[in-house]
Amino acid sequence: xxxxxxxxxxxxxxxxxxxxxxxxxxxxxxxxxxxxxxxxxxxxxxxxxxxxxxxxxxxxxxxxxxxxxxxxxxxxxxxxxxxxxxxxxxxxxxxxxxxxxxxxxxxxxxxxxxxxxxxxxxxxxxxxxxxxxxxxxxxxxxxxxxxxxxxxxxxxxxxxxxxxxxxxxxxxxxxxxxxxxxxxxxxxxxxxxxxxxxxxxxxxxxxxxxxxxxxxxxxxxxxxxxxxxxxxxxxxxxxxxxxxxxxxxxxxxxxxxxxxxxxxxxxxxxxxxxxxxxxxxxxxxxxxxxxxxxxxxxxxxxxxxxxxxxxxx
Numbered sequence: 582x583x584x585x586x587x588x589x590x591x592x593x594x595x596x597x598x599x600x601x602x603x604x605x606x607x608x609x610x611x612x613x614x615x616x617x618x619x620x621x622x623x624x625x626x627x628x629x630x631x632x633x634x635x636x637x638x639x640x641x642x643x644x645x646x647x648x649x650x651x652x653x654x655x656x657x658x659x660x661x662x663x664x665x666x667x668x669x670x671x672x673x674x675x676x677x678x679x680x681x682x683x684x685x686x687x688x689x690x691x692x693x694x695x696x697x698x699x700x701x702x703x704x705x706x707x708x709x710x711x712x713x714x715x716x717x718x719x720x721x722x723x724x725x726x727x728x729x730x731x732x733x734x735x736x737x738x739x740x741x742x743x744x745x746x747x748x749x750x751x752x753x754x755x756x757x758x759x760x761x762x763x764x765x766x767x768x769x770x771x772x773x774x775x776x777x778x779x780x781x782x783x784x785x786x787x788x789x790x791x792x793x794x795x796x797x798x799x800x801x802x803x804x805x806x807x808x809x810x811x812x813x814x815x816x817x818x819x820x821x822x823x824x825x826x827x828x829x830x831x832x833x834x835x836x837x838x839x840x841x842x843x844x845x846x847x848x849x850x851x852x853x854x855x856x857x858x859x860x861x862x863x864x865x866x867x868x869x870x871x872x873x874x875x876x877x878x879x880x881x882x883x884x885x886x887x888x889x890x891x892x893x894x
Contacts, residue, residue: 588887640834670702721774735761823849824879838862
């Protein structure tokens with residue numbers, strides 16, 4: 582299986598704001614004082630549009646779907662949490678922690694993808710777990726090493742262990758399970774999404790190993806990555822707080838590879854880390870300040886990778 586893709590789904594926001602329902606365990610979110618909701622959304626749209634233009638300029642296929650005003654979906658800009666697309670034509674729908682995030686799921690998005698020539702064979706729906714209070718938020722909760730058949734998951738209120746194991750059994754991934762924490766007001770609290778603290782590329786992995794407090798678990802995760810011959814680039818918790826773990830490798834024109842991140846993530850990296858990453862691929866950075874501040878998510882969260890097969894003419 583391929584680790585990276587050229588095709589990305591992105592949802593353009595229409596009512597972006599800080600989501601009060603997710604702020605209970607997403608410690609990155611803030612209210613931007615003095616800004617009207619319409620101003621916040623306009624700033625987010627501007628950042629979104631510029632980001633899409635950057636991706637398209639290097640040859641990434643970006644399919645943009647406009648969010649709808651019919652529902653209250655302030656986090657719709659982060660589609661990778663509720664849906665994922667796989668090489669065998671499977672589409673997965675995930676159970677979401679916040680009730681208003683469940684409204685983001687839209688069947689018409691599959692029609693858009695089929696119109697673009699992608700094949701949808703089967704829908705795997707785990708959303709019934711919501712009624713029992715169990716959640717697994719897509720490639721936010723799960724960081725996939727597709728090529729090596731491994732799935733990494735930091736357990737949290739948004740990543741249930743049994744549900745994660747069920748996903749791994751259904752898709753034939755080896756589960757790598759651990760707990761990851763961040764310091765919030767001098768307390769260690771679970772990191773809400775695995776993709777905040779690690780990113781796996783074709784030939785490298787970026788990870789905040791300091792977040793894995795249990796030394797045995799930390800060694801297990803690092804040994805797993807090293808065993809697959811990934812060059813490990815360690816980031817600090819301060820860099821994690823600037824979304825330096827929230828990156829995604831994509832393929833542009835002429836098979837050129839890019840590591841996509843926010844400007845704040847890039848600015849937090851050291852020269853040595855940037856040099857290490859640039860030995861593997863080209864860095865693409867986008868200004869996502871408003872989206873990061875209010876949404877508590879960054880570049881990776883905004884991109885749902887499309888691995889679906891294409892129709893042959």
